[in-house]
Amino acid sequence: MLVSLVPRADVVGDVGTGDALVPIALIRAGKARKVIACDKSAAALKICRRNLEQYGLCPNELGSIELREGDGLSPLKSGETQVTIIAGMGGLTIAEILSRGPLDVAGLYVLGPMSHRKDLRLFLRAAGFTLIDEAIVRQAGKFYEFEVVVPPPGDGVCVPSTAERMRERFPLMLEGEIGVLLWERRDPVLREYLVHREEKLRALEGRLRGTSRAEQIGRLRKELLTLLSKWDFR
Numbered sequence: 718m719l720v721s722l723v724p725r726a727d728v729v730g731d732v733g734t735g736d737a738l739v740p741i742a743l744i745r746a747g748k749a750r751k752v753i754a755c756d757k758s759a760a761a762l763k764i765c766r767r768n769l770e771q772y773g774l775c776p777n778e779l780g781s782i783e784l785r786e787g788d789g790l791s792p793l794k795s796g797e798t799q800v801t802i803i804a805g806m807g808g809l810t811i812a813e814i815l816s817r818g819p820l821d822v823a824g825l826y827v828l829g830p831m832s833h834r835k836d837l838r839l840f841l842r843a844a845g846f847t848l849i850d851e852a853i854v855r856q857a858g859k860f861y862e863f864e865v866v867v868p869p870p871g872d873g874v875c876v877p878s879t880a881e882r883m884r885e886r887f888p889l890m891l892e893g894e895i896g897v898l899l900w901e902r903r904d905p906v907l908r909e910y911l912v913h914r915e916e917k918l919r920a921l922e923g924r925l926r927g928t929s930r931a932e933q934i935g936r937l938r939k940e941l942l943t944l945l946s947k948w949d950f951r
């Protein structure tokens with residue numbers, strides 16, 4: 718899913734590349750002429766080198782992946798990539814990397830948070846990123862979401878359109894919980910996610926019955942049910 722969200726580009730950056738499987742997949746899918754795979758961990762880059770040797774890449778493919786050590790976006794130069802991926806880490810870590818910048822290393826970011834998706838969405842909105850695309854997949858019972866965003870122009874002026882659209886569509890407690898584009902296109906996996914989330918909240922509400930937390934959870938659950946009841950109406 719991650720690779721499918723990356724538009725064909727000359728140079729793609731991969732921040733927190735881990736095992737280099739994403740760069741390998743990008744090159745094999747013909748998505749980029751060159752991938753700059755970055756990680757702050759020297760140990761991770763060692764695994765990358767081993768994988769690059771073991772995955773049987775031809776010399777041309779091998780020459781297309783450059784490894785760089787460094788924190789966040791710092792190993793990349795201004796305008797060096799058209800697309801940069803930051804995936805496989807927590808949403809708060811991704812938000813922190815983006816907030817430290819420099820954002821002009823890419824014109825487009827493809828993000829794959831493993832947790833704190835709501836926090837990341839709210840951060841992106843507040844920081845003025847424009848949402849271009851979203852995707853959700855379910856694998857082994859877990860849901861994974863991806864966002865494709867354009868960084869704010871210049872010094873980070875807020876782009877109100879996404880925020881406004883979110884506010885129009887979602888009640889307060891659900892803000893940032895649900896991908897607005899997934900909702901707009903009625904993605905069937907989003908529906909599965911909403912049903913799954915409602916079931917989890919119902920169980921939690923039962924366990925905490927009688928506490929103020931249970932009331933809060935109950936309100937959120939009702940909002941989810943209201944949203945689900947609107948699924949067939951556009």
Ligand SMILES: C[S@@+](CC[C@H](N)C(=O)[O-])C[C@H]1O[C@@H](n2cnc3c(N)ncnc32)[C@H](O)[C@@H]1O
Nearest residue numbers: 733734735736756757758761787788789804805
């Ligand atoms: C679980 S791996 C993810 C690998 C790959 N991106 C994926 O999605 O499969 C997370 C990697 O992010 C790296 N990482 C975490 N914080 C980072 C940061 N601030 N800058 C660069 N790399 C970071 C870690 O060293 C680790 O190798």
